[in-house]
Amino acid sequence: MKRRVIKQGHNTLTITLPHRWVKVNNIGPKDEVNVLQKGLDLIISPQMHHDLPGRTIRVDARDMSIPLIWRSVSSAYRAGFTQIDVSFDTSPQSKDIYSAFSYNTLRYLFDGKKSKLSPLEGIQALVNRLVGVEIVDNTEQNCTIKELAQPSQKEFEVTLRRIFMLLLTMAAECREAMEGNKEKLKAIHIIDTNLDRFEDFCLRVLNKKGIIENPHKSHTLYTIVFLLEMLGDEIKKFSIHLLEEETISPEMTAVFGRIQKQLERFHKIFYKHDRETTLKIYAEEMKIRKLMKQTISPRTEAEVEFFYHMKTILRLVRSLTELTIDLHVDNGEEEENGF
The missing domain is CATH 3.30.110 (Translation Initiation Factor IF3)
Known part of the structure; x- marks a missing residue:
């Protein structure tokens, strides 16, 4: 939509706010709004996002x-x-x-x-x-x-970090199980439940409030959180097969260890872009795929499942990396992820 600029006084220029936007956000006379300059754009948002009437x-x-x-x-x-x-x-x-x-x-x-x-x-x-x-x-x-309680952007940031910590924990416990210690895997489904709980909350906050300082990032973040949920589900399914299988081949264990490192690299670049680490993710993925093709020949039904889930986890990490590159690009410049 377009708005005509109106001159008021000697040096003041004003525009009117769209009626529908004012009504949706319960803006009234003397209320304050946030005005954020992003390059050539000016972003106006409510001081506090209100719920839509009749939600x-x-x-x-x-x-x-x-x-x-x-x-x-x-x-x-x-x-x-x-x-x-x-x-x-x-x-x-x-x-x-x-x-x-x-x-x-x-x-x-x-x-x-x-x-x-x-x-x-x-x-x-x-x-x-x-x-x-x-x-x-x-x-x-x-x-x-x-x-009963209004979610805040600060809670979103804290919860998102918890999601990453839980994913890293799940991957580490799968690696330990492949090396012989399966005891912790008995509770990995409870960890996954907390993961789902936090992801649902993050998606709710993004739908209700978005990212005020960077509204255009909300859609990308929504997709990232959604894929993190899928990643958690894949690791959970992988762990189920680990519990059912008595022995895991050393080749399979070695490959998963390298996939675990990929997840750690992705976590690193999500919060602070690192060109070298990003390049490492792409180069390592090609090496892992080549290694899987050369050293792993699934013979049992369980090994076929292992192979499938590892390939899926590897693909999700790459997709998340691509989205994170999009997230860090702001007005043509790469930035630290501070939301």
Whole structure:
């Protein structure tokens, strides 16, 4: 849209703010707004991002399975709605105990018995792992999930760092398991649950608020967080196969060790661009792929799964590296990632 510049007084030039933007952000007379100069651009944003009026959504979960209810409610949460009204059936469904929290974990810790969960119990299990929301009202066939705390950009930054730490921990524990110490892997699914919890929160913040100082980065960051979730899922699946397999070949262990280093390099360039490290990521990927082709010949079904997950992890790290290069480019210059 275009705005005509109006001269007021001797040296003052003004423009009017779009009515729809003013209404959406609840801007009134004497309110302050942020004005940020980025090169030739001038970015105007609210002093504090307000929720859109009527940010309520109704989820009709009748006839849905518990996994589909989870997906529908978590999608509304990620989208940034402040209130989610859910209607559901009352019939219980068979579901692995706490599988919503720690997929497959109970299989290795306990006897893996199944329990009957009602839709409300399933929704409560989901809400327990969502940051900043609670069920504030429920009846036999309905419940209301409401935001109790406003997320902030500072919380986003802290949570994103936690995501990286958890990913690095998961990769390190997989490496230890390949070398013979599998005990820690029994809890890796719980780590993955926390990873999902933090990623959902980060996506919610990006949808609700974006990155005020660099709004154009929000879309790239959203994709990065989404791929970090996929990366965590791949490492989790890899760990499941590690628990089931008695012996791992030295060649497979060596390759995964080099992939683990790739993840560490990506973490480094995400927060501070380093040209040499970026070049190293690309060069090392080619070497790892060549090594996998030359030294690994999957013979068993488990080895085929290992091979597939390692290739997927390697590909995700490269995609994340490419997105991080986009993230660091600002007005034609590469910058430190400070959001």
